[in-house]
Amino acid sequence: MNCIECDAQVAIPNDAIQGEIVSCKECGTSFELVREQSGNLFTLRPAETEEEDWGE
Amino acid sequence: MxxxxxxxxxxxxxxxxxxxxxxxxxxxxxxxxxxxxxxxxxxxxxxxxxxxxxxxxxxxxxxxxxxxxxxxxxxxxxxxxxxxxxxxxxxxxxxxxxxxxxxxxxxxxxxxxxxxxxxxxxxxxxFVLSVPEINREQVKGARLVASPGCMAITAILALAPLLKEKSLGIDREHIVVDAKVGSSGAGGKPSLSTHFSERFSVVRPYKPAGHRHAAEIEQVLAAMAGEKVKVSMSAHAVNMVRGILITSHLFTATAVKPLDVWKVYRSMYTGSYFVRLVRDKQGPFRLPDPKLVVGSNFCDIGFEIEERTGRLVALSATDNLIKGAAGNAIQSMNLMLGFDEKTGIAMAPLHPV
CATH class of the missing domain: 3.40.50.720 (NAD(P)-binding Rossmann-like Domain)
Known part of the structure; x- marks a missing residue:
C-alpha cells in the first residue's frame, strides 16, 4: 500500500486491526487503517494529528 | 594499497x-x-x-x-x-x-x-566536475576530477533533479540560492572577520550577490536542463563551525504537487546512499538541517510548495568539509578506482552536536 502524501510503500503489520494507526517510514504521515467492505483489506485514511507551532 | x-x-x-x-x-x-x-x-x-x-x-x-x-x-x-x-x-x-x-x-x-x-x-x-549522484559513470572513467565548492554541491544536489524534469515547468531564469554556512567554510587562516568576538553570533550576509559558486551551479544545471540557466545566489555566515543550509527558491509555470516533487527526487536518487530525502511530518527535524549531517558525507534534501505564488522551496544540508569537500573527493576517488563509493566514508552523522 502506498502513502498518499509521498507515494512510498507503507508497511501494514500482519496482525493489523481496524482503527490502528500506522505511519509512513519516509515522510512520517500518520494513517488510520480502515477495513474495506470486502473485509480482508485495509485502506489508508489520513489520521488526525495535532498541529504544533514550531516557533512561527 | x-x-x-x-x-x-x-x-x-x-x-x-x-x-x-x-x-x-x-x-x-x-x-x-x-x-x-x-x-x-x-x-x-x-x-x-x-x-x-x-x-x-x-x-x-x-x-x-x-x-x-x-x-x-x-x-x-x-x-x-x-x-x-x-x-x-x-x-x-x-x-x-x-x-x-x-x-x-x-x-x-x-x-x-x-x-x-x-x-x-x-x-x-x-577534468570531470564530480557530483557522483549525478554523473557517477563519468567519474568512474576519469583520471582527473574537480570537486565542486561546498555551497555549489549542496545547491546542485537539491536543484539538478528539478531542472532535469521538464514537466515541473521551472522558470530557468529566476532561481534564487540562499546559502548559510559555518565558520570552517572560510578556511583555517584567521582574519579580523573570523576573530571570535567578530564572528560569534553573526548572521552575516557576506556575499549577497555575485558569489562564485553560482558559476558551477549554472554549469551543472544547464547540462541537466539542456538549456541555459540563471542562478542568483546570496551567502551568509552563521553561527556554526560546520554545516551548510541551502534554501533555493524556484518558480513554476504549473501547479506542482508534493507527490510530483517526491517522484522527481526519487527518480534520480534512489540507490544513492549519500542523499536522504527529508520531509517528515513528525518531530523537530521535519526538513533538512545541517545539525543532522555534521560528521557525515550525507546531503539531506527536502522541499515545500507555496501554491499561492507558484514557489517551490528546495532545501539541502551538508557538512561543508565532508560532502562539501573531503568526503565528496574521497567518494570520487572510490569510483575512479573501482571501490564501493561508500568505502571509508559511510559514517553516520553526529547527534547531538
Whole structure:
C-alpha cells in the first residue's frame, strides 16, 4: 500500500486491526487503517494529528 | 594499497582528507604536504589526529609526489592549484582537485569569476566536475576530477533533479540560492572577520550577490536542463563551525504537487546512499538541517510548495568539509578506482552536536 502524501510503500503489520494507526517510514504521515467492505483489506485514511507551532 | 598524497594538507579540508583517508581500508597516505609546516608532525596542526598517525608534513614538491603516490588530492587555494596540478596531471597521476581552478569547463568564465586567464585551458575538458549522484559513470572513467565548492554541491544536489524534469515547468531564469554556512567554510587562516568576538553570533550576509559558486551551479544545471540557466545566489555566515543550509527558491509555470516533487527526487536518487530525502511530518527535524549531517558525507534534501505564488522551496544540508569537500573527493576517488563509493566514508552523522 502506498502513502498518499509521498507515494512510498507503507508497511501494514500482519496482525493489523481496524482503527490502528500506522505511519509512513519516509515522510512520517500518520494513517488510520480502515477495513474495506470486502473485509480482508485495509485502506489508508489520513489520521488526525495535532498541529504544533514550531516557533512561527 | 593505493598510495595517496594530500597536497596542502594543513588546512581544514586537508585535515579532513587526512582524517578520513587514515580510516580508509584501501589506501595508504604516502605524502601530506605543507609549505609552512614541512617537517612537523601532522597532529601538531590537526590535534584530533594525535595517536592516530605519526605522519609528518613534507614540502609541496610535485616531482616527489609523482614518484611516491598514485592519487593526489590537491587542497590548494584557487589560483595556486593551477600552478602545480598540471605537472601532476602531465605525469599521469590521478588527481582530485578541490580548488576552483578546474571546475569550470569554459575557459572564458575564469577571467570574470576568478580574475585570471586560465593558463592550461587544454586541461579543463579533461577534468570531470564530480557530483557522483549525478554523473557517477563519468567519474568512474576519469583520471582527473574537480570537486565542486561546498555551497555549489549542496545547491546542485537539491536543484539538478528539478531542472532535469521538464514537466515541473521551472522558470530557468529566476532561481534564487540562499546559502548559510559555518565558520570552517572560510578556511583555517584567521582574519579580523573570523576573530571570535567578530564572528560569534553573526548572521552575516557576506556575499549577497555575485558569489562564485553560482558559476558551477549554472554549469551543472544547464547540462541537466539542456538549456541555459540563471542562478542568483546570496551567502551568509552563521553561527556554526560546520554545516551548510541551502534554501533555493524556484518558480513554476504549473501547479506542482508534493507527490510530483517526491517522484522527481526519487527518480534520480534512489540507490544513492549519500542523499536522504527529508520531509517528515513528525518531530523537530521535519526538513533538512545541517545539525543532522555534521560528521557525515550525507546531503539531506527536502522541499515545500507555496501554491499561492507558484514557489517551490528546495532545501539541502551538508557538512561543508565532508560532502562539501573531503568526503565528496574521497567518494570520487572510490569510483575512479573501482571501490564501493561508500568505502571509508559511510559514517553516520553526529547527534547531538
Amino acid at each position: 593505493v598510495r595517496v598524497g594530500v597536497l596542502a594538507a594543513s588546512g581544514y579540508i586537508g585535515g579532513e582528507l587526512l582524517r578520513l583517508l587514515l580510516q580508509h581500508p584501501e589506501v595508504e597516505i604516502t605524502a601530506a604536504t605543507s609549505r609552512k609546516y614541512a617537517g612537523e608532525y601532522v597532529f601538531r596542526v590537526h590535534p584530533n589526529l594525535r595517536g592516530i598517525t605519526e605522519l609528518k608534513f613534507s614540502p609541496n614538491d610535485p616531482s616527489k609526489l609523482t614518484s611516491s603516490t598514485d592519487v593526489v588530492f590537491a587542497a590548494l587555494p584557487h589560483g595556486e592549484s593551477v600552478k602545480i596540478v598540471p605537472q601532476l596531471a602531465d605525469a599521469g597521476l590521478r588527481v582530485i582537485d578541490l580548488s576552483a581552478d578546474f571546475r569550470l569547463s569554459d575557459k572564458g568564465e575564469y577571467p570574470s569569476w576568478y580574475g585570471y586567464d586560465h593558463p592550461r585551458p587544454d586541461l579543463l575538458e579533461k
